[in-house]
Amino acid sequence: MALFSRESFSNLGLLVLRVGFGAQMAALHGADKLRHFGERVGSFPDPLNLGHRNSLILSVVAELLCAVLLVLGLASRLAALVLSFIMGVGLFVQQSAAPWHKKELAALYFGAFLTILFLGPGKVSLDAVLLPRIFRRGGASRGAAGARLASATR
DSSP: OOTTSHHHHHHHHHHHHHHHHHHHIIIIIIHHHHHTHHHHTTTSOOTTSSOHHHHHHHHHIIIIIIHHHHHHTSSHHHHHHHHHHHHHHIIIIITTTSOHHHHHHHHHHHHHHHHHHHHOSOSSSHHHHHHHHHHHHTGGGGHHHHHHHHHHHO
16 A cells, blocks of 8 residues: 555545544543433433433443444444444434534534445554454354355455
8 A cells, every 4th residue: 555545545534534533422422421421311312212311321332432442443334333323313313303503413423424334444443453363363163154254355
């Protein structure tokens, strides 16, 4: 990968997108919800009828844990899927009747997380480092299905 190739700029762009949106989500939303959990538990929105407490727990897990995973580039597509779902619920269910300026932030996060879901984390991620090693390590004990999966990812 050349220093100034299209691929290197794409990977750098994915890194900036992942770290920028993931860190903001974790620091400004997930950590805040965790810090004020007791104050919010009774009044937290429950758009999917899971209960206020369960909705808050799921939001904290998504906005803190999944956002940190995204920053690290570990299980990135799964983390981006969960974060896209949370932001989609906020945008299309919880804030559906709100004016655009009230739901703009949810739309920006939703778009960023969907982009990461579709494009992947890029080569500057733990996924790019660890996944090929995991699939190479299995060898003959992996079985036919694992061998096909490993060869398909190369």
